[in-house]
C-alpha cells in the first residue's frame with residue numbers, strides 16, 4: 001500500500017521546496033509539533049521531493065524514485081523509528097538485531113502505512129545509533145542524495161554509558177557526510193538532547209485545520225459522517241489522534257496520573273512540564289482528563305483509609321495519613337470540571353488547578 005498523501009503543512013512545504021531548489025536546505029532539520037500531525041510524513045515527503053526525478057515544487061508521485069519512496073523501499077532512504085531495546089549481549093549482535101527489528105517495522109508499514117504511536121518503552125538505543133553511523137558511512141546506492149529520518153528523536157537514549165557512540169553521533173550531525181540529510185522529529189524540542197538540538201535547524205509545524213482532518217478521514221476511513229464529526233471534534237487538529245481515539249479513556253488516565261505525579265514532586269520544572277506538555281484544545285479531551293483526575297484522587301482517598309485501590313495511583317498520594325488533603329484536591333478538580341463546561345481556556349484552567357493541587361497535596 002502506498003503512503004497516505006501528506007495532509008496540510010502548506011507553508012512548511014513551500015519553504016522546504018524553495019530551500020531544496022535553491023540548494024540552501026540545512027543538512028540537519030528538527031521538525032517539531034503536536035503528535036499525529038504528520039511530522040514523519042512530512043519528512044518522507046521531503047525525501048521524495050529530493051529524490052524525485054522531475055524536480056518540481058512537489059514530488060511528481062509517478063517517477064521511479066517517487067514510487068520507491070511511496071513503497072518505503074528507496075535504498076537511500078533510512079527511516080529510524082523507536083523500537084524495543086535489543087536483547088543480545090554482544091554489541092555487534094545488538095546492531096544486527098536492531099537492523100532486523102527496523103526492517104520488520106518497515107515491512108508492517110508497507111502493509112499498513114497508518115501506524116499507531118510507538119510503544120512507551122520503545123527507544124533509539126545505542127545499537128540504533130551505531131546502525132545509523134554504519135549506514136551514514138556508506139555511499140549512496142542510487143548515486144544521489146541520502147536521507148536519514150529519525151522519528152521521535154527525544155527517544156534517543158542519553159549515552160553516558162557509551163561516550164564514543166554519543167560523540168560519533170554529534171560529529172555526524174556537526175559535519176554530516178556530503179549529500180546526506182538528517183531529519184529529526186519530536187513533539188517537544190526541549191526533550192531532545194541539547195547537544196543535538198543545537199546542531200539542527202528547527203522547523204515548527206502546527207496542528208492541522210479541522211477541515212484537513214475531516215478530508216483525510218473521509219478519504220481514508222469508512223466511518224459514518226457522524227463518527228467523522230465526532231472524531232474531528234476531539235482530534236485537536238491531529239490525524240493521529242483522530243485515528244487512535246479508541247484509546248481515549250486510557251489516555252485520559254495516563255495524563256491524569258502524569259499530572260498527579262508531577263504535582264506530588266511540588267512546584268518546579270516537572271510540574272511546569274506536565275502543565276505545558278498537553279495542549280487541550282479539545283474540550284471533550286480536557287473534561288475526560290479531569291474526570292480521570294477525580295477518579296484517581298477518589299481512589300487514592302479510599303487507599304489512605306485502608307481500602308483496596310482498584311487502579312494505578314501515584315504511590316506518594318497513598319502516604320497521606322488521612323484522606324483530607326485528597327478530598328480537598330478532589331474539590332478543586334470538581335470546581336475546575338464545572339468551569340471547564342463554560343468558556344474558559346483549558347490551558348489556563350489547568351495551570352491554576354496544578355498550583356492548587358500542589359498546595360493541598
Ligand SMILES: [Zn+2]
Pocket residue numbers: 051052053054059060061062063064065066
Ligand atoms: Zn517523482
